[in-house]
Amino acid sequence: SQKIEQNSEALNIQEGKTATLTCNYTNYSPAYLQWYRQDPGRGPVFLLLIRENEKEKRKERLKVTFDTTLKQSLFHITASQPADSATYLCALDLNTGNQFYFGTGTSLTVIP
């Protein structure tokens, strides 16, 4: 069956450390993978998009990797801050028009 799995447990890290979130998928062949941030009571907000032929993408303190062999994406937040506390969602874009297939999200708390 098709599955998208993100860190099942909530992630708590100390301010200033690097947070690493995982997104694993099975039986999908995404052309693109996106990461979103969602705050309580709000809609998701786009962070980064990475294509299947890209290994890594960076934006300020954010870095995303995409390994189509392992069927995994890693999302890193360096020098984390309490304001980074939120739920982070990965989304698979199959380029078929049925946009997108979302993971259940990982809740990140950055402790001051």
Next chain:
Amino acid sequence: NAGVTQTPKFQVLKTGQSMTLQCAQDMNHNSMYWYRQDPGMGLRLIYYSASEGTTDKGEVPNGYNVSRLNKREFSLRLESAAPSQTSVYFCASSEAFSATEAFFGQGTRLTVV
């Protein structure tokens, strides 16, 4: 700069009642989507409209209908609400149906009793 606007923000319905969730975007996007978000299930696509004049079923379309009224507006209708439709509903839009970021509304929290 409003982005994607959904109405209402909260709604309580009795089983069997009907209602329409409204969504409008002001970014001239071609594609629009309706998702529902349930605890432990993630966001699931209900219906989408790849372009004005077209609509297609997503992952969980049963019990819903949609109308792409024009390029700006995409509504979601529950004809006979059921408790299983208690959820948070999000409308989203994007410039194209793939490889572009999606912009989400603030959500509608619907409770069916």
